[in-house]
Amino acid sequence: MVSGPSDIATAAPDPLALKILVAGGFGVGKTTLVGSVSEIRSLQTEERLTEAGRPVDDTTGVAAKRTTTVAMDFGRITISDALVLYLFGTPGQERFWFLWDELAQGAIGAVVLADTRRLADSFAAIDFFESRGLPFAVGVNCFEGADRYPPEAVRAALDLDPDIPVVLCDARVRSSAREALVAVVEHALRRSAAARSAMT
Amino acid sequence: MTQGWFDEDAGPVVRPYAMTRGRTRVAGGERLDLIALVTALIGGGQELPPDATLPGGQGLAPEHGEILYRCRRVSESVAELATGLDLPVGVVRVLISDLLEAGLVRVSHPIPAAQLPDENILREVIDGLRAL
Numbered sequence A: 001m002v003s004g005p006s007d008i009a010t011a012a013p014d015p016l017a018l019k020i021l022v023a024g025g026f027g028v029g030k031t032t033l034v035g036s037v038s039e040i041r042s043l044q045t046e047e048r049l050t051e052a053g054r055p056v057d058d059t060t061g062v063a064a065k066r067t068t069t070v071a072m073d074f075g076r077i078t079i080s081d082a083l084v085l086y087l088f089g090t091p092g093q094e095r096f097w098f099l100w101d102e103l104a105q106g107a108i109g110a111v112v113l114a115d116t117r118r119l120a121d122s123f124a125a126i127d128f129f130e131s132r133g134l135p136f137a138v139g140v141n142c143f144e145g146a147d148r149y150p151p152e153a154v155r156a157a158l159d160l161d162p163d164i165p166v167v168l169c170d171a172r173v174r175s176s177a178r179e180a181l182v183a184v185v186e187h188a189l190r191r192s193a194a195a196r197s198a199m200t
Numbered sequence B: 001m002t003q004g005w006f007d008e009d010a011g012p013v014v015r016p017y018a019m020t021r022g023r024t025r026v027a028g029g030e031r032l033d034l035i036a037l038v039t040a041l042i043g044g045g046q047e048l049p050p051d052a053t054l055p056g057g058q059g060l061a062p063e064h065g066e067i068l069y070r071c072r073r074v075s076e077s078v079a080e081l082a083t084g085l086d087l088p089v090g091v092v093r094v095l096i097s098d099l100l101e102a103g104l105v106r107v108s109h110p111i112p113a114a115q116l117p118d119e120n121i122l123r124e125v126i127d128g129l130r131a132l
């Protein structure tokens, strides 16, 4: 038997990898959401920080003591043999934006989780995605004891553009978490279609 | 709650770097994307080539073998390999680039950042999510 590259079990074309980010303030349900729709793991990245919290291009190696370990939530959803969707969730404070910059590169979009008791915690993430033009949807997590607001009230409070989807969700419930992800992808799709028709 | 994921102490990251002999940069200089997919170029179920060596002439570390084992049937991303091996991403990037140089894996890069995925692909993602 002739043995060649076609004997390799993985001769099928490589699947395409896509990603969606899950952002929001402390304790807003990022880990819960990623865990509801995928097998969740914690990913360790180590970042070198300067005083200002920016990474330095440092060629001197690990000896640098300013290494910080940042853990983020990470999940895989196998859509088909040809398509894999990865989810990344990490805290939204501004000092980790260098990390978000890398994560946002090439992402389909983001879910920004918001808690109506402290909406301001989601401002930073919203600003970040708006400024980078990355499609995002806001998922309003319905915590017990929090007043329920209609999505339009949340939209007004967050000063969102009319095309940004705002969905009420419970990150603990798989179908609800899934709908928040679907809202982002649908939004990205509408954007892409609009951009295409604007070109013709 | 603020401390769980944040660790000022570099201690735990030092040992894994011993495995890469202190190297923190990847040979070609290009940083592998977190979702770049790695596929082993060895037959399914086949053992590791026993005499495989890295370009520097050293043998493979067990962690190289584990990467090859994990992505021999299904491609795994850089991020997945890091969680699977329980190693920091920086270390795994170096190990993967060793394997790449030795011709033992291929790496497929995600869609370039500037380019949104095709609309048909987005529809497939929506259908796939709904079917979860």
Ligand SMILES: Nc1nc2c(ncn2[C@@H]2O[C@H](COP(=O)(O)OP(=O)(O)OP(=O)(O)O)[C@@H](O)[C@H]2O)c(=O)[nH]1
Pocket: A024, A025, A026, A027, A028, A029, A030, A031, A032, A033, A091, A141, A142, A143, A144, A169, A170, A171, A172, B001
């Ligand atoms: N009622 C309700 N509780 C939720 C929801 N989402 C998360 N929780 C709870 O809120 C708490 C915090 O959720 P996490 O998923 O850990 O939040 P997080 O954003 O990952 O938190 P940090 O990583 O610490 O920033 C947990 O006890 C969850 O069970 C929700 O949609 N509704």
Ligand SMILES: [Mg+2]
Pocket: A030, A031, A032, A073
């Ligand atoms: Mg969390």
